Amino acid sequence: MSDQIPLVAKQGEKVLSFGEILLRICPDLQGNWLKENKLPFYIGGAELNVATALALWNVPSAYLSAMPDNAITREIEQELKDKQIDTSAMLFEGDRLGLYYLPKGNDLKHAGVIYDRANSSYAELAVGQINWDEVFKGITWFHFSAICPAINQSLADVCLEALKAAKERNISVSLDLNYRSKLWKYKKAPIDVMPELANYCDLIMGNVWAAHSMLGIPLHPHLEKSQEYDNEILLQQAMDTSKAILAKFKSCKAVANTFRFDHGAGIKYYTTLYTEDQLTVSPEYVSDDILDKVGSGDCFMAGLIFGFYNKLTIKEILSFATAAAFDKLYIASDATTSTVDDIKARMKRDDE
Numbered sequence: 001m002s003d004q005i006p007l008v009a010k011q012g013e014k015v016l017s018f019g020e021i022l023l024r025i026c027p028d029l030q031g032n033w034l035k036e037n038k039l040p041f042y043i044g045g046a047e048l049n050v051a052t053a054l055a056l057w058n059v060p061s062a063y064l065s066a067m068p069d070n071a072i073t074r075e076i077e078q079e080l081k082d083k084q085i086d087t088s089a090m091l092f093e094g095d096r097l098g099l100y101y102l103p104k105g106n107d108l109k110h111a112g113v114i115y116d117r118a119n120s121s122y123a124e125l126a127v128g129q130i131n132w133d134e135v136f137k138g139i140t141w142f143h144f145s146a147i148c149p150a151i152n153q154s155l156a157d158v159c160l161e162a163l164k165a166a167k168e169r170n171i172s173v174s175l176d177l178n179y180r181s182k183l184w185k186y187k188k189a190p191i192d193v194m195p196e197l198a199n200y201c202d203l204i205m206g207n208v209w210a211a212h213s214m215l216g217i218p219l220h221p222h223l224e225k226s227q228e229y230d231n232e233i234l235l236q237q238a239m240d241t242s243k244a245i246l247a248k249f250k251s252c253k254a255v256a257n258t259f260r261f262d263h264g265a266g267i268k269y270y271t272t273l274y275t276e277d278q279l280t281v282s283p284e285y286v287s288d289d290i291l292d293k294v295g296s297g298d299c300f301m302a303g304l305i306f307g308f309y310n311k312l313t314i315k316e317i318l319s320f321a322t323a324a325a326f327d328k329l330y331i332a333s334d335a336t337t338s339t340v341d342d343i344k345a346r347m348k349r350d351d352e
Contacts, residue, residue, distance in 0.1 A: 017050045026042065062139065064089040278314075293329060297325065303324040303325065320344075
């Protein structure tokens with residue numbers, strides 16, 4: 001077995017992330033934002049979080065979304081450019097930017113996310129609207145998530161169009177199985193849409209429950225009923241899930257799974273990466289307190305791409321990606337602000 005994943009990643013060419021750019025509005029849970037007339041926000045979106053991390057880590061990074069053309073969105077575009085993200089493929093059309101509301105903090109499960117993204121510029125994209133010949137020039141890797149086809153049938157069709165165009169050009173494709181139940185509202189369940197898209201993906205990342213609900217991958221009977229922390233069962237499930245994905249989706253070369261469990265006010269966190277008949281398991285990270293859960297999975301995905309792009313070993317890829325994801329839990333924004341050196345320093349601390 002080799003120690004590198006056989007994925008195409010040409011040095012100097014860009015990684016293109018595709019998804020909806022959003023503003024995340026962050027009211028506090030105590031209602032102080034009403035009294036103080038202050039409402040913090042972040043530029044967000046799962047795929048933009050990946051693009052932002054890659055650019056910060058000196059991987060040539062491009063981002064494709066759609067926004068209305070106005071003074072505010074042009075300022076947002078400039079902010080992305082300032083972060084060294086190539087926005088040349090950005091579409092400026094439509095009438096509105098998507099929003100979502102989610103407080104900051106470590107206990108978000110009781111707050112709930114509120115989406116306000118219907119009829120956004122991105123949501124109105126259609127097949128034939130994007131010139132993939134132009135968009136894919138100088139691109140070696142294409143990344144998207146299951147959030148994109150969750151929005152509507154038209155976006156699902158655009159994703160399929162993009163994946164076919166990427167495969168025709170031998171571009172590696174990664175998929176994050178983000179499951180957002182509040183978005184799947186157009187009379188199709190993820191299982192009706194995601195398997196066709198997964199057929200074109202080289203790397204699939206998520207967790208064993210998402211793989212079950214979105215790709216139809218079997219679960220151990222115990223795990224169908226609960227998400228309890230049982231390391232032996234979970235690692236066996238990671239192995240079984242990964243093997244099943246590779247058997248079902250012939251383009252797929254590697255499968256990554258994350259495991260994150262509440263631990264008081266903090267979490268327990270570890271990950272796995274399966275390729276060429278071997279499951280690699282990360283160290284387990286434990287924290288008694290964290291700052292913000294948003295974007296941790298995106299940071300893990302970016303860490304994987306960073307490792308593949310730089311041709312690291314399997315162990316190095318997983319170690320970096322896991323440390324990057326855990327580090328993000330201490331950063332109060334949608335995307336990481338930690339450099340490669342910052343993340344390596346965390347890895348060194350945790351090894352001591």
